[in-house]
Amino acid sequence: MCLGSFASVLIYRIPRNINLLVPGSHCPYCNNTLKAIYLVPIFSYVLLRGKCAFCNSKISRLYLVNEIFITAMVAIITYHAGPYSIHGWLAITLILCFYVQAVIDFKILSLSTYLSGIIGLLGFALNYLNFFTSIIDSLLGLTLGYCSLWLINYIYKKIKGIDGIGSGDYLLLGAVGGVFGSSSLGIILLSSSIISIGLHFFTKTIHGERIPLGTGISLSSIIFLVLIILNK
Numbered sequence: 351m352c353l354g355s356f357a358s359v360l361i362y363r364i365p366r367n368i369n370l371l372v373p374g375s376h377c378p379y380c381n382n383t384l385k386a387i388y389l390v391p392i393f394s395y396v397l398l399r400g401k402c403a404f405c406n407s408k409i410s411r412l413y414l415v416n417e418i419f420i421t422a423m424v425a426i427i428t429y430h431a432g433p434y435s436i437h438g439w440l441a442i443t444l445i446l447c448f449y450v451q452a453v454i455d456f457k458i459l460s461l462s463t464y465l466s467g468i469i470g471l472l473g474f475a476l477n478y479l480n481f482f483t484s485i486i487d488s489l490l491g492l493t494l495g496y497c498s499l500w501l502i503n504y505i506y507k508k509i510k511g512i513d514g515i516g517s518g519d520y521l522l523l524g525a526v527g528g529v530f531g532s533s534s535l536g537i538i539l540l541s542s543s544i545i546s547i548g549l550h551f552f553t554k555t556i557h558g559e560r561i562p563l564g565t566g567i568s569l570s571s572i573i574f575l576v577l578i579i580l581n582k
Contacts, residue, residue, distance in 0.1 A: 353424060353446060354417030355391045360450045361416065364462050380405035391417040412453070420446060423576070430579050437481055441579060444472050444529065448568040448575075451522060455564035456549065461518030466525045473529030482578065483531030495527025495535055496520050519563045526571050530578075538574055542566035 362378070363370055375384045382404040388394045395414045402409060423445045431438030447465045455461050470492060477488040499520030506514035527535050546566030553562060 352391060353442070354420035355389065355413075357416045357420050357446055357450055357453075358413045360446075360465075361412075361453050361457075364450070364465070365454055365458055365460060377402045377404060377407065379407040391421070416449075416453070420449065423449075423572075426576065427579055430582070437476065437479070438579075440472055440476055440481075441575060444469060444575060445572055447472070448572045452565045452568035452572075455518075455562045455568070456553070459516070459560055459562055459564075461516070461522055461564045463518065463521060466518070466521045469522070470525035470528040473525065476529070477531070482529060483533075487531035487533070488528050491527025491530060491532040491535060492524045493527070494532050496524030498535065498539075499523050515563065519567065522564055522567050526567060529571070530574060534574065538567065538570045541570040541573070545569050 359370060359375070362368075373383075375389055376382060377384065379402060382402075385403075388398065388403055390397075392414065395409065395417075398409065400409050400411065400414075401407065424442055427438050427442050427445070428435075431441065447469050451461055451465050451469075473482070473488055473492075474485065477483055477485050482488075483491070497520075499515050503513055503515040503520065523535070523539065526538060530538070542563065543566060546561050546563045549565055550561045
């Protein structure tokens with residue numbers, strides 16, 4: 351559950367370029383520092399009835415969703431991989447990074463370069479041990495993932511004169527290719543497009559005609575990863 355709370359910290363602080371360690375957890379409305387009892391995942395939200403204990407401002411339900419989702423993922427992975435599996439905890443870290451990227455992109459159409467880099471490095475670490483694929487296929491996936499979206503955007507920009515895909519998207523897809531290998535890119539990109547277009551209908555009033563492709567890539571990657579773990 352603590353990882354779910356950490357996901358909330360990343361989602362809130364990364365886009366705002368706030369240090370992850372200081373200041374301590376506080377209410378974004380009244381800036382009062384939260385007591386330890388108010389930081390207990392899930393329980394604190396229920397205890398406070400979704401409101402700040404100091405100013406009574408409504409706490410976003412996203413915090414609760416983050417905690418429940420990440421906790422569920424940890425339970426699934428540790429059940430199948432074992433609580434002491436290094437592979438399992440690296441997979442959980444990947445899921446955490448993918449999830450944070452998904453939420454940030456859904457909210458503000460932006461992706462963290464640092465998180466994409468961490469995803470790529472974790473992929474290399476796992477594939478050095480031949481967990482998802484070989485290290486050679488991992489490097490090939492990284493190259494193809496990045497270059498495919500870069501090329502699509504290059505062609506689009508030549509025709510339309512503007513970017514059609516953000517640089518964060520092809521960096522993220524490159525990292526995904528580094529995790530799962532080149533053969534995974536087709537199915538992940540297809541499912542990403544379907545998810546992103548579906549989400550587009552819920553974000554039209556927020557983002558206009560822009561589509562959260564990074565969210566689709568991240569959610570597809572989580573699904574792909576969990577299916578691999580379940581079938582190992």
